Amino acid sequence: MSELLLSEPRDLPVGPIGRSGPGWWGVAMLVTSEAALFGYLLFAYYYTGASALPGWLLEPAPKLFPALPNTILLVASSFVALYGEKGVEKGNRTQALIGIGGAFIMGVIFALVQYYEWSAKTYGIGENSYASLYFITTGLHMAHVGVGLIILAALFFWVLDDFFSPRRRISVSAGILYWHFVDMVWLFVFTTYYITPYLGFAR
């Protein structure tokens, strides 16, 4: 005899709880697609560099100051943002504001230093394809930093206005996931433009 199969689950969470919910999946998808974008940008760099004539690399020995400290600052801001997320998780608003606000300030400093780096370059975007790749890759990254900063600012004011509780805080986790992505992808950009010339690529 046949029998009816009926799903009768016990207690289920209602809505997003903590960091789990569809919103987190959504940002994960966004990050995957954006990571692919940077993958293609770096592919363009390596492909062009591998087939370029000598002299293409305008900076055979890129200056690591202030780029390296700036990189460390950006990566550190990820941990500061995480500290802020933990603050929301524990219901500690002060910690949350320090963490999110701190990450925001570190992000702004990163952007200012990067702007200084751009203005200190002796060549413009049309100098050759190396220059074009450098400015567009770092520029697109900067656009992502900008979006991340807007997200951090929004989260800061929402936390200030007591929007979230330890249970209901999906926006915080999703927003900070994006900030982690912005920081991680910079490591790949930094390695490509500042480290690989020392390893001999396109020199």
Place this chain on the structure above:
Amino acid sequence: MREAAFRTPEIGDDTAVLRARLHALWETEPGLKGWLGTVDHKQIGIRYIITAFIVLALGGIEALVIRLQLAGPNLHLLTPEQYDQFFSMHGATMIFLYASPILSGFSNYLWPLILGGRDMAFPRLNAFSYWVYLGAAIFLYSGFLTGAGPNDGWFNYVPYAEKDFNPGINEDFYSLGLIFLGISTAVGAANFIVTAFKTRAPGMAINRLPILIWGTLTASVANLVVIPAVSLAFFLLWMDRQFGTDFFQTRGGGQPLLWQHLFWLFGHPWVYAIVLPAMGMVSDGLPVFCRRPLVGYAMVALATVSVMILGFGVWVHHMFATGLPGLSLSFFSGASLIITYPSAVTVFAWIATIWLGKPVMKTAFLFFASMILLFVIGGVSGFMTASVPVDWQLTDTYFVVAHIHYVLIGINVFPVIGATYFWFPKMTGRMMDERLGRWNFWTMFIGLNVAFLPMHLAGLLGMPRRVYTYPAHMGWSALNLIETIGAFIFAVGTLLFFVNVWKSWRSGAPAGDNPWGAPSLEWSTTSPPPPYNFAVIPTVASRHPLWEDQLQEGEARSSLRRGMTLDQGKESLLTSPIDAAPERIVKGPDDTIAPFLLTVAMMVLFYGMLLKTWWVIGAGAILCLTALLLWLWPRRELLERAPDDHPESAHV
């Protein structure tokens, strides 16, 4: 009201009282606000389908103009520049604005119904992907209609697309338009992926997914990671043209071939993205008319995925004639030959399904079954050009034009029209006319073959593609005249299809819930389905929930009339990715015009970029930001915010 954080879902029967309550919760508001703000996947899906069919008609008219120009030697219906725009716009229209959106439309409409859910995972994102598609179509056509359409073929090779050779605004329209459209495709893909993994009915484990889901899911994973390649390529081209960068300019150490790599890194997976969902339609639709399950379900599902994985490694076969090293050519040639294996698995599964079944010759069956033949013809000509020496002979000839049309009409248009005959009753509650359907099928089938079989020969005789005319003594004249006649026969067939849709929508015979006796969940609800799809969340016990009594594969029966009611708001169920075990109850968003506003803001931004007018760009950016904040603002009703009286707000 304070929402409990955990709840045991109430189990109930499918009753009229429950239906009335759900209807009030899920119904789209009438009037303009509801029209602009709806997040109902069924309305969005139908909009996608209608828009894509209108676009198909536009692209078809362009094709007919092209065919008139080529009907005889030395004709001057179009100037060379106009011809360039017509064939480029025809390609861009069919490939980007029709072939993918039509499949998104069907998947949008069908997915939650097939999966036993109440909506997509991200209903607002779903509305957004439609509006952006529409916006991008308007953007591209506003260029074409003002004489600034793309004029370098749909794959837009540099250096001809660069400003030195192409000073007009045409290529800027095309570049920005495709970046804009890419946003729609990418967010749509993200939505499909999460929907497939998280919103299935309990019990619909991953080995019970209909093949359409496999097809669209696979295509969506590909789209999510390859769309950025083409968006980037067009962005870099736009930078080259407008800001003097050197990405593709040899004079600045740039690489023209980089364009081809970025384009085809996207382009070849894209070819599979616009056929795999359509092959899924055949894999699900054909067995219904053969009165038996698909032969080799697991093999077909795995073939779908492996075609895509291999599809990432074949892009260079579009570039065999560009002077790449021999090793590279061998590798990509080998990969392109191997990809025929999984494709053949699917073809033999279809043939075996017909062979072992009792075919019922409805119009939908004719379209699905003839697709197998067209797939083989298009596949064999593709297999031939996967061989490097053959490709060197045939590249940029009409042989390749014939190949792409057999593939795209055969594996996209034919399944889509079959799918319309198949699912139209579900969407409208009415049957399509079978008699007209047969006329429709035979005129399209004959027209297609008359138009495109001779093109193989024209290509073998050396006729190059993209030429606006040809001299009389080349021996191509008769073939071209036949092709033009075939194209018009095909157009008549398409017109019959539109007439049938129009007529049947108004006065077709009532369909009932399951007119074909089909096995999947969408046929267990009413035609057309109510706004909430299912009054109770079904529990699935097998791969063919509605065929369990006939097939007798096991003891367990799917529960379709009793299940979780989830009626305390616009609720649906999230399930685990592999086993589809219940995981979470989620609240769906109400109708909102935020996606529409964001699209309008993006149109302002893109027109600003096109005209390089900084204040318009600034205004567009600020509008985008505002619309995004309006959209993402945490809401209590979606449980994204602490409830009013949460204890933490008191202290700290």
